[in-house]
Amino acid sequence: MQPRFLASEVGSGLRRNVSMAVSVVLVTMVSMFLLGLGLLAQRQADTMKGYWYDRIQVSIYLCTANSLQPNCENRAATEGEKESLERQLEALPEVKAVFFESEQEAYDRFKEQFRNSPISGNVQVGDIPQSLRVQLNDPTKYAVVTDQFEGAPGVATVQDQEKVLSKFFSIIRWITLFAVFLAALMAACAALLMATTIRQAAFIRRREIGIMRLVGASNWTIRMPFILEMVIVSGLGVGLAVGLLVALTRYVFNEGFIQIALSQAFIGTSDVWVIAPWMFLGVLSIAVLTSLVTLRRYLRV
Structure with a gap:
């Protein structure tokens, strides 16, 4: 498949389903932001635990x-x-x-x-x-x-x-689990929304798909534009979530809390960059798998 043709198909698909694409971006952003909060809360607990356990x-x-x-x-x-x-x-x-x-x-x-x-x-x-x-x-x-x-x-x-601090760390762990649970629900919503978007896009382009079948286009030639569309919009959602997490750690922790509690140990933007690749990998995997499953069922190629 020629890159120019693929880019044209992806751009055309995103323009036709711009509202659904924006919805996927927003839902992915919220779910990944919640997941990032949970992961950062756990890293903060580990950071504070190391700091305080030296002083217990x-x-x-x-x-x-x-x-x-x-x-x-x-x-x-x-x-x-x-x-x-x-x-x-x-x-x-x-x-x-x-x-x-x-x-x-x-x-x-x-x-x-x-x-x-x-x-x-x-x-x-x-x-x-x-x-x-x-x-x-x-x-x-x-x-x-x-x-x-x-x-x-x-x-x-x-x-x-340690008895007092263990209760504090236990509360952080529960907050982390709750944030991850909410993130899992939002990720499920994002996957369902991706599937709905793909079905709608396939229905809109059913005539084009039929023509591609007649001329002998391969399964991957038909699937690839849909997969790339989901990868782009979900990747954009993760990017926005990471941006929010960077702003949160920089302006709330590094320029906020640390000015109040100078002797405390807080996470920083470097912690966000540690978890960001895993967030991107997870969301892109969901996008690809959702696309493959949905297309296999509804395109019948």
Whole structure:
């Protein structure tokens, strides 16, 4: 088939079905944008997980004279108990470092973290007990510390940041799954719309197809214009979706959130370019397969 003839057929088909072609572009754009959001949400979760897991600590809060925990017995932790706890922690192979935080240091850190919150004025020195901050070599091994030191002499409570962060990452995973589910529905709609467009195009050009059969045109000669039409419109839809995702990461994350949370780790446009080829490959595969199945059924060539 001559390239000039093929280009003429494709252009003619797109002009005759411009409304359906635009619909395919828009539906493909929305479905791929949702899929891209889901994939980027997962990459953001992985990025933040790597960032935060390096900073996760297990906090062992020590007893004070006002502690209500039964283990404290209404007395503060002694110096001997503190030293014993530090020695035991440093002896564990899972422990990377141990830091002591006094009541004043805990108060200062709280005031800094919640400086813009009205609750900062309700906390006084001593309300947050002194603690041992334990940094682990592997944050997933927090149970080794919590199980061994929960209820130990001088220990009021053991708090692990991983439990809080795991809930946050779990929410992101559910959001990711929901976005991918919506994208799958929209992709199915796009495939159905492609099939409808092809059927309509084949009906409009039924006379031309009949003539091509009479002169001995091959099956691929007849099919190729329809396939290329779907590849073009679906590819355009993916291109628009990728453009939206690039704008989202650039202006929302790189120039928005990162200006507010300077110490956080966010995804960037490079992450969009990582998933973009797979999005193009997936949509183009759907377009080609949908075209082949629809043409086989309705053209009978």
